[in-house]
Amino acid sequence: MKKIFLIIKREYLSRVKKKSFLIVTFLVPLLFLGMWGGVIALSIQDSASLSTIYVIDDSGLIINDLNNTESLSFEKATGSPTEEKSQLGENQFLLIIPEDVLESQKLALLSSQKPSIFVQSEISNQVNNILRKTLLSNAGIDLKTLDSIQPNVKVTSLEITEEGEQESNAGVAMGIGMFASIMIYLTLFIYGSQVMRGVIEEKNNRVVEIIISSVKPFQLMLGKIVGIGLVGLTQFLLWIALSGSLLTIGGLIISSQMPDAFSAEEMSTISSSVPNSAAFAQQNTLLDDVQGTLAGIDFPYLITCFLIFFIGGYLLYSALFAAVGSAVDSETETQQFMLPITMPLLFTYIMSFGVLVRDPQGPLAFWLSMIPFTSPIGMMVRVPFGVPLWQLGLSIVLLIGGFIFTTWVASRIYRVGILMYGKKASYKELIKWFKYRK
Known part of the structure; x- marks a missing residue:
């Protein structure tokens, strides 16, 4: 047994004393946290390039309801399709909406380069929402009533244990x-x-x-x-x-840089002044759920x-x-x-x-x-x-x-x-x- 301990000691000390062991041991947590910090920072900041979408709407149903986003800007085309195609540059697209778009439900997106899947997805989502509202309106369905009906069911998973019911995720x-x-x-x-x-x-x-x-x-x-x-x-x-x-x-560093908790009066002011205060409150609720789960x-x-x-x-x-x-x-x-x-x-x-x-x-x-x-x-x-x-x-x-x-x-x-x-x-x-x- 003594000989085994001597071999264990030799194998252990010969490796932990190496510079490579010390470097990897102390650098991996820093690199791991730095990687996640970089991912979060890149996700938060607006790094997406702006794409311009020139729209030719032969149906007249969609052009006025398209909304600009952080990465897409919609503009009404002034020339013919041939003229517009010849003038397209980098990050510029030509969206042609046919007159029978309600029946065909097909669009043409022209560009000098392959569009990203996010550009196609954003255009598709916006046009689908616009056509949905048009079809519902044509069917005599009140859009305000329909939009007000938005159930949001949350399933709380409870695990039955000897100590009682415990929330699980x-x-x-x-x-x-x-x-x-x-x-x-x-x-x-x-x-x-x-x-x-x-x-x-x-x-x-x-x-x-x-x-x-x-x-x-x-x-x-x-x-x-x-x-x-x-x-x-x-x-x-x-x-x-x-x-x-x-x-x-x-x-601790992040919490020290954060302002003190808002008073009820300040929160009321924020809720009345911020347009998407509901989303703000929903994010706070989600954060509380995550903290409770952890x-x-x-x-x-x-x-x-x-x-x-x-x-x-x-x-x-x-x-x-x-x-x-x-x-x-x-x-x-x-x-x-x-x-x-x-x-x-x-x-x-x-x-x-x-x-x-x-x-x-x-x-x-x-x-x-x-x-x-x-x-x-x-x-x-x-x-x-x-x-x-x-x-x-x-x-x-x-x-x-x-x-x-x-x-x-x-x-x-x-x-x-x-x-x-x-x-x-x-x-x-x-x-x-x-x-x-x-």
């Missing part, structure tokens, strides 16, 4: 589940590949021959797996701590489950990656062995974006969250939706059992493979190595 659960599946998928590959590359590097440098003279192959493999796993766990905990600190600091999420429980399945999945797959690394002399030779190993993980990752988030309690989701090779992703997709404790416990027990089994299988291949040089391994050869006795 399927959209938030789906987002968390998909995010967890992406993180598990990426990290298992990143840190598992580090184990494989470490084994290949030591094998090619012949360092392993010296190490094997002092420790058993199983001890070396286990120490390397646990050591690199602790590096990944350290990096994750630092990312969580740094991201939380940055978000807290950012929230407050109801048990983040410690989610983070604990994530760490358990990350560690279990890493230990299981890194043992297989170590076996692959011991069987080859370079990374280019690993492809024939990597595909069968990663197929269960890849299959579950793909399923998580469709079947699992759509039916997290279904039979496929259940079995994918129980099989050790697929449970790290399968269970993490289901956890935000609520999983019975017996299923969670069973999945963890099976994952531990899967790790023990795969480590035993991988160690039997590893003990022979690390001393094999210049010979391309095949599946038949791996089976032969597995059957070797000491």
Whole structure:
């Protein structure tokens, strides 16, 4: 056991002391938050180029009701279609509305370049609304009465628990589940590949021959797996701590720059002076809903489950990656062995974006969250939706059992493979190595 701890210490310290580890650990939260900040800033600011739409309306029904937007400007064409077409420049379009537009419901949009889907969609939406009002008016339907009937039903999802009914949000659960599946998928590959590359590097440098003279192959493999796993766990905990600190600091800075809460009199003044005060109030309600939903999420429980399945999945797959690394002399030779190993993980990752988030309690989701090779992703997709404790416990027990089994299988291949040089391994050869006795 002492020798295993020495190997773990060597693998851990040799990696956490590297400049690359420190740079990645401290830069990733900054880059991640900076990316989201940039996305939000670009979404808020008016960066869309203005397109001019020259309109020839032979029907006379639409031209007067078209409204300019932040990205579209409608102008009545003064010339004939031929003249207007010849004068079109960049971000300029010619919209020709036929006289029988009510019957044909077809328009022609001409330009010297392909219009974006947003330009076509905005024109289509405005014309559809105008024609709808015209047809309703022709049918004798009062538009004011029709517009006043705007039901807005909100379905509040309540989960029945032992503590009582608790509000839940399927959209938030789906987002968390998909995010967890992406993180598990990426990290298992990143840190598992580090184990494989470490084994290949030591094998090619012949360092392993010296190490094997002092420790058993199983001890070396286990120490390397646990050591690199602790590096990944350290990096994750630092990312969580740094991201939380940055978000807290950012929230305090933003709140300090915000004005004090408006009084009732000021809010009344704003409501009377702002034309879209209803939309303003609706946005505030939506913000309150989001804050209430986030407050109801048990983040410690989610983070604990994530760490358990990350560690279990890493230990299981890194043992297989170590076996692959011991069987080859370079990374280019690993492809024939990597595909069968990663197929269960890849299959579950793909399923998580469709079947699992759509039916997290279904039979496929259940079995994918129980099989050790697929449970790290399968269970993490289901956890935000609520999983019975017996299923969670069973999945963890099976994952531990899967790790023990795969480590035993991988160690039997590893003990022979690390001393094999210049010979391309095949599946038949791996089976032969597995059957070797000491």
